[in-house]
Amino acid sequence: MEKEREIKALFFDIDGTLVSFNTHRIPRSTIEAIEAAKQKGIKIFIATGRPLVYINNLADIAHLVDGYVTTNGACIVIDGQVVACHAIPEADVRTMMRFSDERHFPCILVGETDALLYNATHEVEEFFHRLLDLQQISSPVSLDTLLQQRITQMTPIITADVEAEIMPLLPSCESSRWYPAFADVTARGVDKGEGVKTVARHFGFPVEATMAFGDGGNDTRMLQVAGIGVAMGNANEPLKAVADYVTTSVDDDGVKRALEHWHVL
Known part of the structure; x- marks a missing residue:
């Protein structure tokens, strides 16, 4: 088992991480794990390639989310306000x-x-x-x-x-x-990893106190930047190679297992 460390914020990719490609739903174990983390005072953030207008599948946890890193870090929304927006020329x-x-x-x-x-x-x-x-x-x-x-x-x-x-x-x-x-x-220079840094600065916690979950190539920098980077069991092999930990798949309680492994829960 890994040594316990203080985690102040969790960052989650959506598709293939929070939401199953098979069911298009968030597994019950993931919902319960996020609820438990929130009760411990840990902040919850979404970090996705989707724009806000495409986020249609988080109703089960929307009330728990503190902010959104959307479009791979190009637009960051906290409490309904855009705190960063990086436009393409x-x-x-x-x-x-x-x-x-x-x-x-x-x-x-x-x-x-x-x-x-x-x-x-x-x-x-x-x-x-x-x-x-x-x-x-x-x-x-x-x-x-x-x-x-x-x-x-x-x-x-x-x-x-x-x-x-x-x-x-x-x-x-x-x-x-x-x-x-x-x-x-x-x-150029926009990615989910920079999004994690922006959110950490906004709230005043160290980036080392973050934990990020992903499954695709656009999650690479986020997992490298976060204090703990977790690749889902269904992630591609290059992402697994840069992760601090590889958990089980989204459909096999991957989020809950990783949070328990790192003593966040």
């Missing part, structure tokens, strides 16, 4: 849109409050419905209206090979990938 947004037009791939454009699937296809809409249980990908706004907002993330539905071609032409951006079918593109 307009030139890079336009470049991505041009590639989307030329190469005929859909791309989700995420603004401060809305999101649109640019060059949408029925197949891609169905794909995200199955994968993330999203009923609606695009907000009821026009493209012109969306582009008046700061764009915090772009999610092109492209292969890793196409991603490697495009990213050098987006000089102010970087990308991460947690699912083979698409990449998440944010402003």
Whole structure:
């Protein structure tokens, strides 16, 4: 068993970490573990690639959440207020849109409050419905209206090979990938790890007193930055390699087991 240490905040990825890809629900053991942590005075944060408008599956724990690190760290919301927002420069947004037009791939454009699937296809809409249980990908706004907002993330539905071609032409951006079918593109220097640091500074606790849970490539920096980085049993192998601890899967009480292992509960 590991030595007990004081943990002041827990950071959770959503898909494949808190929420099962199989059931689209948070396991009961995870809900109870988060409730127990909250009762001990530990703060609870979400750290996700989803924009706030796409977070539709946390009703069971929403009342326990102290803040949200959304769009892979590009937009951080605490107590309903945006405390950090990192926009992608307009030139890079336009470049991505041009590639989307030329190469005929859909791309989700995420603004401060809305999101649109640019060059949408029925197949891609169905794909995200199955994968993330999203009923609606695009907000009821026009493209012109969306582009008046700061764009915090772009999610092109492209292969890793196409991603490697495009990213050098987006000089102010970087990308991460947690699912083979698409990449998440944010402003350079933006990631979940920086989001954890921002939240820690905001609340005044050391980043060493944080514990983070994830399962995908976009969780890498978060697990490296946190005092304790936990990879789920269903995580990819590169993430497991950088984690301090590998727990069981989301469907096998992984969150609860890790919190017990580290004596947080």
